[in-house]
Amino acid sequence: MTLLTTPRLLLLMSLAVTVTHIFPVVATPVTGITLATFMDFSYGVFGWCYTRRLPSHLKFCTKRRIGYRKLNTHVYGDILYLPSESKYSISRLMVVHIIAFINSVVLSGMTAAVAFTRYGDSPAFVLATALVSLPLFIFSLFCFLVDILLFATHLDWPGWLMLVDTIVMAFGCSLLWSWRRTVSIRAYEALETGQRFQLRSFDGETGTTSVDGEVQHIHHRTAPDKSNLAAPERSFTPDYR
Amino acid sequence: MDGNPWRSSDSLANIQYPSCKLGYYGPGLLVGKSLPAPVIFADDVYFQSYCHDNKPAYMAGTLYDVPATYLDPVVKDWNRYLDISGASSGTFQNSIYPIIISFTTNFIITFTMTVLAFINMRDKPYKSASRFLKLGSLIASINLAITLSNLICMLKDEYDHFGIAGKHCVMEFFEYDTTFITLDFISTFLLQCCQTFILMRTFERKQEKHVIFGVGISLSLISNLLWVVPKYHDIVHGFSQQNENDNWELLPPFVYMFKIVIAASYASLIINYTISKRRFCFRTLQLAFITHLALFVVLLLPGFFIADLANYWIYELSELFNTTCYVSCTYVVWEWLERLDIEQKREQAQSILGRAIYEDEQQNYMFAKYALKVQDALTRKESSAESATQFGMDDDGKSLMSKYEEVDDMGDTRKQVLATTTRTVQLESTTTSKSDNDAIIDSDSLGHDIHTVNQVKFNTQRGYKDVAHEAFDSTVNNVVYFTDKVMLKTFGSSSFGGSSKSSSTNSKNDKEQVKKRIGLDRTNKVYVYSTKDIEFDSDIDEEDEDEDDGSPPEV
Numbered sequence: 001m002t003l004l005t006t007p008r009l010l011l012l013m014s015l016a017v018t019v020t021h022i023f024p025v026v027a028t029p030v031t032g033i034t035l036a037t038f039m040d041f042s043y044g045v046f047g048w049c050y051t052r053r054l055p056s057h058l059k060f061c062t063k064r065r066i067g068y069r070k071l072n073t074h075v076y077g078d079i080l081y082l083p084s085e086s087k088y089s090i091s092r093l094m095v096v097h098i099i100a101f102i103n104s105v106v107l108s109g110m111t112a113a114v115a116f117t118r119y120g121d122s123p124a125f126v127l128a129t130a131l132v133s134l135p136l137f138i139f140s141l142f143c144f145l146v147d148i149l150l151f152a153t154h155l156d157w158p159g160w161l162m163l164v165d166t167i168v169m170a171f172g173c174s175l176l177w178s179w180r181r182t183v184s185i186r187a188y189e190a191l192e193t194g195q196r197f198q199l200r201s202f203d204g205e206t207g208t209t210s211v212d213g214e215v216q217h218i219h220h221r222t223a224p225d226k227s228n229l230a231a232p233e234r235s236f237t238p239d240y241r
Numbered sequence: 242m243d244g245n246p247w248r249s250s251d252s253l254a255n256i257q258y259p260s261c262k263l264g265y266y267g268p269g270l271l272v273g274k275s276l277p278a279p280v281i282f283a284d285d286v287y288f289q290s291y292c293h294d295n296k297p298a299y300m301a302g303t304l305y306d307v308p309a310t311y312l313d314p315v316v317k318d319w320n321r322y323l324d325i326s327g328a329s330s331g332t333f334q335n336s337i338y339p340i341i342i343s344f345t346t347n348f349i350i351t352f353t354m355t356v357l358a359f360i361n362m363r364d365k366p367y368k369s370a371s372r373f374l375k376l377g378s379l380i381a382s383i384n385l386a387i388t389l390s391n392l393i394c395m396l397k398d399e400y401d402h403f404g405i406a407g408k409h410c411v412m413e414f415f416e417y418d419t420t421f422i423t424l425d426f427i428s429t430f431l432l433q434c435c436q437t438f439i440l441m442r443t444f445e446r447k448q449e450k451h452v453i454f455g456v457g458i459s460l461s462l463i464s465n466l467l468w469v470v471p472k473y474h475d476i477v478h479g480f481s482q483q484n485e486n487d488n489w490e491l492l493p494p495f496v497y498m499f500k501i502v503i504a505a506s507y508a509s510l511i512i513n514y515t516i517s518k519r520r521f522c523f524r525t526l527q528l529a530f531i532t533h534l535a536l537f538v539v540l541l542l543p544g545f546f547i548a549d550l551a552n553y554w555i556y557e558l559s560e561l562f563n564t565t566c567y568v569s570c571t572y573v574v575w576e577w578l579e580r581l582d583i584e585q586k587r588e589q590a591q592s593i594l595g596r597a598i599y600e601d602e603q604q605n606y607m608f609a610k611y612a613l614k615v616q617d618a619l620t621r622k623e624s625s626a627e628s629a630t631q632f633g634m635d636d637d638g639k640s641l642m643s644k645y646e647e648v649d650d651m652g653d654t655r656k657q658v659l660a661t662t663t664r665t666v667q668l669e670s671t672t673t674s675k676s677d678n679d680a681i682i683d684s685d686s687l688g689h690d691i692h693t694v695n696q697v698k699f700n701t702q703r704g705y706k707d708v709a710h711e712a713f714d715s716t717v718n719n720v721v722y723f724t725d726k727v728m729l730k731t732f733g734s735s736s737f738g739g740s741s742k743s744s745s746t747n748s749k750n751d752k753e754q755v756k757k758r759i760g761l762d763r764t765n766k767v768y769v770y771s772t773k774d775i776e777f778d779s780d781i782d783e784e785d786e787d788e789d790d791g792s793p794p795e796v
Contacts, residue, residue, distance in 0.1 A: 134456065137506070142499075170513075184448075
């Protein structure tokens with residue numbers, strides 16, 4: 001049994017994406033991680049901070065809320081500079097970071113269920129997982145676009161990770177959708193094989209039956225016996241004229 | 242542009258130029274036709290340079306034979322006007338010329354695409370998609386034609402009234418003209434729907450088609466409605482930028498990025514498809530060229546967004562290019578898919594079913610069994626006919642050539658029955674005999690192995706040994722085929738060309754010819770999907786003969 005099956009790879013990918021989506025959410029007013037830095041300002045999803053080193057060390061941050069605002073203090077930092085001359089209201093779009101984070105958590109849970117529980121054999125559940133992965137791709141891309149719109153090239157590594165996430169999700173989505181096909185085919189094969197096995201055992205044939213009946217996996221080779229197939233009937237041949 | 246969805250208003254827009262105000266220049270000599278005398282000496286000269294919208298205007302023409310130049314303050318202001326950066330700069334790229342050039346280019350590209358769409362596109366298998374594309378591109382080119390004529394009229398009026406032709410009226414036109422916005426909305430929506438249909442084409446399973454349809458149509462509807470509503474709001478209530486905390490202001494940039502995201506998703510799906518079909522995409526030079534063009538065109542919209550971050554100027558042009566981008570990344574991709582389809586069909590036609598069959602449309606291996614039965618029946622019939630004339634060479638040597646052609650096409654003698662997905666489950670009908678003595682005897686006596694075992698085999702990774710063996714076989718076959726072709730062409734035609742034909746070989750030849758015309762000369766290549774009634778004159782004769790003989794009719 002291989003250790004890294006497709007569902008586990010998917011689980012790994014979605015977990016990685018979840019972890020990378022944590023960094024922007026906990027950025028600057030919450031912890032020391034910064035989404036972007038420009039001059040003396042550092043930015044995060046919930047606000048921005050101003051750090052002055054000279055003449056004396058001074059640091060203050062805004063309250064934790066979505067969307068940037070100017071402060072009404074009479075220090076140098078009361079004017080907020082955005083590297084891209086964007087309007088401050090655009091910063092409210094950074095709420096997509098939180099949506100993307102929640103989405104990635106949901107996807108991780110679902111891929112874990114696919115990898116380790118019997119839900120992995122259900123085509124409907126895998127389809128639902130695949131459908132959840134689509135908005136995560138869209139939101140990851142959206143996060144990157146909003147970040148780059150606000151901070152241009154002054155993004156720090158959590159911002160650039162959004163681009164990596166988008167690419168990883170593009171790969172993950174296609175993997176998940178192809179996995180859905182595999183599960184669907186597998187379910188079909190299992191159903192068909194079960195039926196065939198019953199029919200064959202009623203026929204009382206030996207030899208070929210044991211070969212046919214064992215087919216549980218799509219990669220196995222099946223050999224339908226020739227009595228069913230070899231003799232052509234007139235009704236089956238199409239009219240070519 | 243006034244309605245830039247995310248940038249704050251330009252702080253340099255309100256810069257003051259001294260030459261636009263009345264200035265005192267002291268005493269001097271005045272020369273001109275409109276003066277009471279041609280030359281006058283004035284004690285106190287006050288001068289105000291001509292400005293439009295508080296920005297200096299400079300004559301674009303060159304003065305010959307006049308030694309006079311502009312006054313120093315005017316030249317200084319003009320240079321300052323050129324030096325400032327941003328949208329309010331007076332440089333060439335912010336002037337009317339690039340806009341006119343890009344707009345007319347857009348119009349020509351869109352118009353050409355529309356004409357091509359009407360000439361080239363077949364309505365048949367994808368009726369709604371082709372109609373959406375035709376309608377969308379038609380509306381887009383009508384829209385651009387109306388806009389172009391309106392713009393030229395506006396520029397003429399502005400020039401007549403103010404003596405200058407600026408770009409601001411053009412930009413305002415794109416923001417506030419109801420006709421332009423409405424037609425643009427309709428055409429963009431139709432083209433995005435068509436993009437959804439294109440994506441549906443690239444997915445072959447029914448369930449995936451349904452998902453794509455639902456997601457695609459709803460996304461394009463939402464994005465276009467959200468785009469058009471703020472525009473109409475601006476037209477009705479006027480553009481406002483004073484309220485920074487207004488949530489309404491958030492909508493245009495959101496929708497702009499939403500559209501970029503949709504375009505990027507479309508691009509990534511097309512790229513994904515290209516990667517999965519890379520075997521076909523670069524088969525011929527023309528196809529490779531169209532593949533590159535399609536990839537370029539699909540990446541154009543997301544590319545414009547990235548370029549816009551680097552350069553403000555491009556953003557304005559990307560607005561102009563939007564319609565063309567949508568038309569081209571729909572039409573070019575469509576055309577590319579059509580050509581790709583032909584290549585794929587050519588390969589699938591070599592299988593019995595003619596296309597891939599997926600698990601959601603078959604039950605109990607119906608298709609596979611059906612295909613095997615057809616194959617069996619045909620092999621038997623053909624071989625019984627062939628056994629008589631197997632080595633009896635035709636006069637023109639065609640039967641031998643067709644035999645080798647068959648070998649050449651398939652790479653080896655095993656024929657594929659394409660029944661299920663190419664990726665995971667591919668059924669192969671191998672006509673290899675069971676290596677029993679019976680089979681060998683049968684094949685020797687009848688010229689055909691009746692006890693053929695039709696194996697339903699799933700396509701698994703083959704070993705290197707098999708691959709190498711197959712490659713060697715096909716090389717040998719190719720060499721044999723070409724040698725034969727050359728031999729027959731050079732020597733065969735001269736030796737067999739003048740031989741007389743008997744009446745019995747004549748009728749046999751006719752039969753072979755008809756078979757070849759319908760495509761039944763190849764043993765294992767059955768075109769199930771094309772059951773057209775083709776009546777040839779020779780067919781009727783043949784039927785008469787068959788009835789006389791009492792033999793079963795040929796298929």
